[in-house]
Amino acid sequence: MRKRWLAVSLAVITALGSLTACSKSDDTTVETTAESTASGDKDVVESSTSSAESVEVEFLSQKREDVDLFDEILADFMEKNPGIQISQTTTTGSVSFSSRVASNDVPELGHVYASTAYRTMAEEGLFLDLNGQDFLDRIPKEYIDLFTLEDGSVFAVPVNVNAFGLYVNMDIYEEQGLELPKTYDELIANCEKLKAAGITPFAFQFKDAGALRQCFERYMSGVVDHDFLKICEEVGLEGKSFGDYSSMVEGLEKFIALLDYADTDPLGMDTNDLADSFANGKCAMVMNGNWGASQYLGLNPDLNMKVILFPSVTGIDSTTVGTPDMCLAVSAAASAEQQEACLAFIRYFLEPETIEWFAKEDKVPSIVEGVVYRNEELKDISDAIENGQFTKSPTLGWANGYQSTIQGELQSLIVDRDVKAFIETWDQFTKDVYAQQ
Amino acid sequence: MKKIHKNQERNLTHALFVLPSVSLYTIFSIFPIFLGIYYSFTDWDGIKKNYSFIGFRNYIRMFSDKRFWHSVSFNLRYTIFLVLGVTLLSIGIGLLLNQKVRGKMFFRAAYFFPAVISALTGGLIFNQIYGKGIPFIGELLGIGLLQKNILTSKVGAQFGILFVNLWQGVAIPTVLVLSALQTIPQELIESASLDGADSRQLFRYLIFPFLLPTISIIIILNLKSGLMLYDYVMALTTGGPARATESLTMLIYAQAFDEMKFGYAIAESIVVSVVIIAVSVLQIHSTNRKKVYE
Numbered sequence: 068m069r070k071r072w073l074a075v076s077l078a079v080i081t082a083l084g085s086l087t088a089c090s091k092s093d094d095t096t097v098e099t100t101a102e103s104t105a106s107g108d109k110d111v112v113e114s115s116t117s118s119a120e121s122v123e124v125e126f127l128s129q130k131r132e133d134v135d136l137f138d139e140i141l142a143d144f145m146e147k148n149p150g151i152q153i154s155q156t157t158t159t160g161s162v163s164f165s166s167r168v169a170s171n172d173v174p175e176l177g178h179v180y181a182s183t184a185y186r187t188m189a190e191e192g193l194f195l196d197l198n199g200q201d202f203l204d205r206i207p208k209e210y211i212d213l214f215t216l217e218d219g220s221v222f223a224v225p226v227n228v229n230a231f232g233l234y235v236n237m238d239i240y241e242e243q244g245l246e247l248p249k250t251y252d253e254l255i256a257n258c259e260k261l262k263a264a265g266i267t268p269f270a271f272q273f274k275d276a277g278a279l280r281q282c283f284e285r286y287m288s289g290v291v292d293h294d295f296l297k298i299c300e301e302v303g304l305e306g307k308s309f310g311d312y313s314s315m316v317e318g319l320e321k322f323i324a325l326l327d328y329a330d331t332d333p334l335g336m337d338t339n340d341l342a343d344s345f346a347n348g349k350c351a352m353v354m355n356g357n358w359g360a361s362q363y364l365g366l367n368p369d370l371n372m373k374v375i376l377f378p379s380v381t382g383i384d385s386t387t388v389g390t391p392d393m394c395l396a397v398s399a400a401a402s403a404e405q406q407e408a409c410l411a412f413i414r415y416f417l418e419p420e421t422i423e424w425f426a427k428e429d430k431v432p433s434i435v436e437g438v439v440y441r442n443e444e445l446k447d448i449s450d451a452i453e454n455g456q457f458t459k460s461p462t463l464g465w466a467n468g469y470q471s472t473i474q475g476e477l478q479s480l481i482v483d484r485d486v487k488a489f490i491e492t493w494d495q496f497t498k499d500v501y502a503q504q
Numbered sequence: 505m506k507k508i509h510k511n512q513e514r515n516l517t518h519a520l521f522v523l524p525s526v527s528l529y530t531i532f533s534i535f536p537i538f539l540g541i542y543y544s545f546t547d548w549d550g551i552k553k554n555y556s557f558i559g560f561r562n563y564i565r566m567f568s569d570k571r572f573w574h575s576v577s578f579n580l581r582y583t584i585f586l587v588l589g590v591t592l593l594s595i596g597i598g599l600l601l602n603q604k605v606r607g608k609m610f611f612r613a614a615y616f617f618p619a620v621i622s623a624l625t626g627g628l629i630f631n632q633i634y635g636k637g638i639p640f641i642g643e644l645l646g647i648g649l650l651q652k653n654i655l656t657s658k659v660g661a662q663f664g665i666l667f668v669n670l671w672q673g674v675a676i677p678t679v680l681v682l683s684a685l686q687t688i689p690q691e692l693i694e695s696a697s698l699d700g701a702d703s704r705q706l707f708r709y710l711i712f713p714f715l716l717p718t719i720s721i722i723i724i725l726n727l728k729s730g731l732m733l734y735d736y737v738m739a740l741t742t743g744g745p746a747r748a749t750e751s752l753t754m755l756i757y758a759q760a761f762d763e764m765k766f767g768y769a770i771a772e773s774i775v776v777s778v779v780i781i782a783v784s785v786l787q788i789h790s791t792n793r794k795k796v797y798e
Contacts, residue, residue, distance in 0.1 A: 184764060274744070276743075276744055334656035334744070335652065467763070468762070478746035479746035
């Protein structure tokens with residue numbers, strides 16, 4: 068009998084342990100394991116060398132595509148600064164960063180974003196105040212403001228800004244004698260011509276819910292209504308409905324209409340499938356951020372492509388939409404030596420030679436003063452940013468958790484293609500998420 | 505007196521031997537459990553150091569949370585199909601592999617093969633098969649139905665995950681059924697046959713009662729596996745499309761790490777744990793019953 072009770076008790080503890088330990092003890096393996104999931108949500112690579120006499124610093128980056136670039140930059144920095152050892156841990160998505168914070172293990176040097184979650188972390192005093200650092204003078208104030216808290220402290224330094232646009236395969240366009248579209252109607256007319264010629268006009272990577280959300284919010288903010296974030300807040304906090312805004316309804320209907328020009332199911336492709344499709348000329352156009360350029364050109368260096376502003380849907384002036392992309396923060400919990408080492412690295416990283424090389428390889432428009440590099444394929448987007456045709460992504464102001472909620476629900480819109488039903492659901496979850504703030 | 509002293513010394517030695525494991529288990533398993541229970545009564549978001557004790561509010565909220573009940577419903581439906589599928593398939597395949605056929609060993613190895621790869625690997629393999637392999641075949645043969653990725657429809661994705669789970673999940677239960685079948689005394693089967701029992705009667709009145717303890721274990725193991733479904737969903741759909749395959753464990757993960765609702769997610773995990781505890785207790789009870797039969 069006693070044995071049975073012992074066995075039952077052990078089973079109880081094991082079952083509890085299997086699910087309840089997702090609090091502080093979780094994710095301790097992140098730093099040293101390398102595992103991939105379908106969504107690529109937790110890919111971790113570590114490359115490090117350490118020396119007992121040096122100041123050791125961990126750099127947690129969230130850009131997997133930049134692992135090799137940072138390996139090179141870090142190696143050069145460490146060669147010039149023999150007393151500092153920086154190891155790079157790379158993870159895709161913010162899950163690892165938030166789990167590190169939850170377990171009170173903030174990396175000394177972190178790649179962060181300007182979203183609400185990181186602002187909350189900063190408000191909790193997790194990051195060193197960078198206010199007064201000389202390198203901030205080389206970044207435009209409007210971008211520094213995104214990382215400035217109410218008390219005037221600055222929790223990160225942004226070095227570039229991602230943007231969104233319409234990727235066009237110029238070879239296909241030239242073969243078909245098509246002009247680059249300036250309006251939504253011209254875009255649809257081009258799609259019809261391509262379809263008639265047996266060419267797939269569009270491909271979408273909407274199997275990846277995060278990519279769908281990114282596409283949607285940037286389309287809505289950039290070419291449907293620049294006040295998209297404000298509208299979300301009005302629905303969430305003031306009891307309005309997205310259906311009350313004609314721009315929202317029109318934007319949704321025209322977004323859905325684009326799906327008719329993709330030959331495969333839009334939910335069947337993920338980001339890699341899309342890259343394969345576009346880079347190899349299987350479709351004429353894709354909607355994506357500028358981070359896609361290096362992947363497409365990597366797959367097909369001869370790809371003749373151009374990234375242009377997505378044509379206006381509701382008659383407003385089109386803008387590109389984005390967020391500060393590579394933003395560096397220093398842990399407030401790091402030792403004084405480690406913080407100095409981190410600041411030394413940031414200074415080195417922002418040196419013209421380094422940052423220009425990084426901009427050239429990464430293909431994301433730099434915002435550091437004096438960086439003149441332009442990627443030919445992304446010229447239109449870079450010019451748009453420079454000319455002020457830029458809207459900040461609503462993710463920078465959305466309530467905590469809204470990003471994750473909307474991306475799950477958006478797939479319903481793609482599956483059901485029912486704008487009215489989606490607006491009802493959209494209203495509901497927007498109110499729910501904002502009510503919890 | 506000397507014997508008592510010797511016993512005490514032996515007990516102390518045993519205690520010292522298990523002390524490291526018990527200490528580690530206490531620190532890394534038992535302590536987090538209690539910490540988790542504590543956090544389930546708070547509004548901790550994983551970031552803020554100042555959080556409030558909110559009593560049972562997380563648990564109460566759960567009952568009106570449509571997303572939570574959607575996941576519960578998905579998990580229950582999935583578990584029913586999984587349990588039925590694994591049980592029936594493992595009995596069927598076990599009976600076939602128990603026949604005297606040529607290449608028996610090859611078939612046994614072939615059916616066991618999926619068990620040697622991890623669930624995540626299996627999921628990723630089928631992600632390619634569903635996304636590229638089957639649509640390619642569909643295009644070659646001109647069959648429209650096959651040209652679409654099964655994971656893109658809400659219903660199709662659920663069955664797509666279930667299929668991979670069955671493919672891998674049937675392997676070990678089949679071995680269990682096979683070993684149970686080989687414990688049935690041959691003379692019993694022969695005498696029943698001589699008495700005129702046909703194959704259906706043989707199965708119903710002789711083979712099936714012998715398989716019952718094994719079937720009970722298979723059912724309970726798969727009940728647990730269905731309720732804790734994670735790897736296949738993560739590898740194949742990450743909960744989509746449109747949350748159609750968002751299992752309870754996926755929901756807990758998303759709410760904790762993506763939506764920063766750690767307190768609420770931990771409360772959900774406690775509820776799921778209670779259900780799994782019930783199943784575990786049932787499993788232990790069932791295993792003991794099996795011993796009685798033996």
